[in-house]
Amino acid sequence: MSELRPVCIIILAWNGLEYTRRCLETLRESTIFPDYRVILVDNGSTDGTADYAKTLGWVELIRNEENVGFVRGNNMALKRCAKECDVILLNNDTEIVQPNWISEMQKTAYNAPDTGIVGCRLRRTNGMLQHAGAYMPPTYWGQQFGSNEQDINQYNSDRDVDIVVFACAYLKREVLDRLGLLNEEYISYFEDADYCFNARKAGYRTVCCGSVTVVHHENVSTAINGVRLNDVFEKSAAVFRKHWKAGVEERYQWALDWHSIVNFETGYGISSKQLMLAMDRLGAKVAYKYVYGWGTPFPVPEKEASDNYMLNVIRNRTFGESRVQVVYA
Numbered sequence: 470m471s472e473l474r475p476v477c478i479i480i481l482a483w484n485g486l487e488y489t490r491r492c493l494e495t496l497r498e499s500t501i502f503p504d505y506r507v508i509l510v511d512n513g514s515t516d517g518t519a520d521y522a523k524t525l526g527w528v529e530l531i532r533n534e535e536n537v538g539f540v541r542g543n544n545m546a547l548k549r550c551a552k553e554c555d556v557i558l559l560n561n562d563t564e565i566v567q568p569n570w571i572s573e574m575q576k577t578a579y580n581a582p583d584t585g586i587v588g589c590r591l592r593r594t595n596g597m598l599q600h601a602g603a604y605m606p607p608t609y610w611g612q613q614f615g616s617n618e619q620d621i622n623q624y625n626s627d628r629d630v631d632i633v634v635f636a637c638a639y640l641k642r643e644v645l646d647r648l649g650l651l652n653e654e655y656i657s658y659f660e661d662a663d664y665c666f667n668a669r670k671a672g673y674r675t676v677c678c679g680s681v682t683v684v685h686h687e688n689v690s691t692a693i694n695g696v697r698l699n700d701v702f703e704k705s706a707a708v709f710r711k712h713w714k715a716g717v718e719e720r721y722q723w724a725l726d727w728h729s730i731v732n733f734e735t736g737y738g739i740s741s742k743q744l745m746l747a748m749d750r751l752g753a754k755v756a757y758k759y760v761y762g763w764g765t766p767f768p769v770p771e772k773e774a775s776d777n778y779m780l781n782v783i784r785n786r787t788f789g790e791s792r793v794q795v796v797y798a
Contacts, residue, residue: 474579474642475504476571477550481542482561483512485693486521488686493528495565502571506554508546512536539657543635544650556645560636562686563591570681574639577627577678585644585673586665588633589681592620599685602630602677604750605662607718609706612779614677614750625679633675635661637683644673652708659705666713721754724791728758729798730771731780741797742775745783756786 478496482489489509496507507528511519513535522530531545543558550556555578557571567573570589578587591600598615601624605611611632615624638661648667651660665675710717725748729741748755757780759771775781 473502473504473572474575475506475551475554476502476557476575476639477546477554478505478507478557478559479510479543479546479550480507480559480561481510481512481539481546482514482518483536483693484514484516484518485561486514486516486518489518489561490521492559492561492563492565493525496559497527499565499568500571501568505571508549510542510546512538512542540651540653540655540660544653547645547650552642555642556640558635558638558640560685563637564684564686566684567681570683573680574678577676577680578639578641580627581674583672583674584676585641585668585671586633586675587639587678588630588675589637589678589683590615590620590624591634591636591685592682594684594686596620598623599687600634600636601679602628602675603632603634603662604720605631605713605717606720606749606779606782608782609710609717610778611662612750620682624677627679628677629674630677631669631675632662632665633677635664636685636687639678644668644671647671647673654708655705656701657705658702659709663709663712666716721752723753724793725753725755726758726788726791726794727755727783728794728796730759731757731775731784737797742777742780744797746777746779749779749783754786754791755783756788756791757783758788 480492508531509522509528510531510533511522512533519530519532522528533542547556555575574587574589578584588602590598593599596619598618598620600613601615603611603613648664648671652663655663668675727745730738731742731745745755745757
């Protein structure tokens, strides 16, 4: 793209003033992008968030007397964004650590005309990755690339993904004009997956910008406000299934039965695990079976369950339905 486009950054807060303050301070101190505005939506906070925002001349405040939810709150701000602006949705529990983060995300967004939504790498405060894009298996628990991996700058190139989480997401104006606001059937959770799926249906790609990393504290609002995350999650999952069940269940294009070991943290047990997870991400429905003594040069006992959610899903699939059998040893 030949010239920079103006950007409207939307931040939603529901208490958690110390996180909101840190988010805004790092944004202001670190960002070198020349043309952005910030809208802060205060969703009925009782900790002085609104009073703090009023002291910042560069922040536009939308004050709600009660919590109207993540989706409705963001939609209120989306209606305020100027029509010439692209939009970044940014969680209040994030920290900006990279001066060129906006320009890099914008460059990715305009590298191709069919790019519609751009996310980035999200890193937890302990140095572990949280997110570098995601996909949705038929269990309806989105699986994030890089989650719980030590951050060694992996996933550092732009990659097409099914989903990016809206803790930090760049939405092109063209896509907003085409798709409209976030779906208010959701209160919180799954609204980002829904929007990415709708964008793909309309012909737009979702891309994770590997050159940008944002620090994310994760699930701060639910923890601070005593919300039962699982209750909100399950309600939103039901809405998502209603709209996208057929599409999600069609994601697997191949089937494969895999004989090896996974819960043995040495040698090819590690590579076996990573190969299974990679194949699942690429649309191969992998079923796994371990028989004591098979697939190894020496018998090793294996734990009943893994600490990796997706590996347990794979292990619980019906084995023997595929014509393709692989022994990895």
